[in-house]
Amino acid sequence: MSDQILTSPKMEKYLNIIDNMYRLGWDERNGGNISVLVDEEEIEEYLEGGRHYLRDIPLPLVADPILRDRVFFFTGTGKYFRNTKADPKNNVGVIRISEDGKVAHLLWGFEDGGKFTSEIYAHLMCHAQRLKIDPHHHVVMHCHPTNLLIMSHLVPNDDKEFTLNLWRAMTEDIIVFPEGVGVLPWMLCGNNEIGVATAEKMKKVRCVIWGLHGIYGAGSDLDEAFGLIETAEKAAQLYLGYSSRKEINTITNDNLREIIKGFHLEDVVRWEFLDE
Numbered sequence: 001m002s003d004q005i006l007t008s009p010k011m012e013k014y015l016n017i018i019d020n021m022y023r024l025g026w027d028e029r030n031g032g033n034i035s036v037l038v039d040e041e042e043i044e045e046y047l048e049g050g051r052h053y054l055r056d057i058p059l060p061l062v063a064d065p066i067l068r069d070r071v072f073f074f075t076g077t078g079k080y081f082r083n084t085k086a087d088p089k090n091n092v093g094v095i096r097i098s099e100d101g102k103v104a105h106l107l108w109g110f111e112d113g114g115k116f117t118s119e120i121y122a123h124l125m126c127h128a129q130r131l132k133i134d135p136h137h138h139v140v141m142h143c144h145p146t147n148l149l150i151m152s153h154l155v156p157n158d159d160k161e162f163t164l165n166l167w168r169a170m171t172e173d174i175i176v177f178p179e180g181v182g183v184l185p186w187m188l189c190g191n192n193e194i195g196v197a198t199a200e201k202m203k204k205v206r207c208v209i210w211g212l213h214g215i216y217g218a219g220s221d222l223d224e225a226f227g228l229i230e231t232a233e234k235a236a237q238l239y240l241g242y243s244s245r246k247e248i249n250t251i252t253n254d255n256l257r258e259i260i261k262g263f264h265l266e267d268v269v270r271w272e273f274l275d276e
């Protein structure tokens with residue numbers, strides 16, 4: 001199989017984002033995983049139409065019909081983001097979900113016999129959920145950003161309380177994620193249960209905190225998903241910088257209402273988070 005896919009803009013962007021995430025300290029060792037739903041026209045010239053399969057890899061769940069016959073980039077299980085850009089063939093794979101939703105046809109990559117991330121449950125469930133409410137959805141990103149993780153040790157596992165602390169950290173946070181964030185308590189990762197719980201939260205939000213573990217972000221493209229996580233992570237960093245000191249100026253609920261009006265967020269904001 002040719003490696004032409006490596007010259008595609010989508011794959012170049014994917015590898016650069018993975019490299020960036022490692023450099024930001026969000027993906028130590030084998031931490032983190034990213035999957036991208038790729039439109040047919042984006043891969044056809046690089047993968048000879050995308051119907052030549054190297055091998056089949058069984059999926060640990062039956063994929064939702066909305067995902068069947070669709071192509072994804074996936075990071076590999078046990079693989080290190082630190083090594084991925086220099087050695088994409090062993091660290092990432094391009095798969096097509098089979099027509100019956102039971103296997104992944106491997107189109108390229110995972111050359112050392114590897115397979116997709118152990119978090120594939122959560123990824124596929126989140127893709128299906130987001131696609132049902134947002135036809136522009138393409139990306140699911142999981143990582144371990146330092147400040148959001150510290151915050152999950154300090155703030156109750158409550159969507160409203162977590163969101164307000166992030167919104168109040170900086171004026172533009174509510175503009176980036178007006179729907180807020182969802183928070184899950186500590187749960188075992190890598191299984192169906194956490195996948196279902198994450199996808200349930202993603203009915204309302206693109207950003208789900210996995211308490212004491214990390215974050216899931218979804219977006220229409222890699223920049224959107226990355227930008228969402230980087231904004232939430234910066235808000236967490238700011239929050240941690242002032243929350244244990246005497247804060248004398250704060251963004252009030254009235255200020256938040258002004259931002260909502262000024263930036264026309266009335267239809268997308270979670271108004272109930274502003275109830276006193």
Ligand code: 2HA
Nearest residue numbers: 030031032033117189
């Ligand atoms: O893939 O981050 O949650 C490594 C992880 C699992």
Ligand code: ZN
Nearest residue numbers: 031032143214
């Ligand atoms: Zn993780």
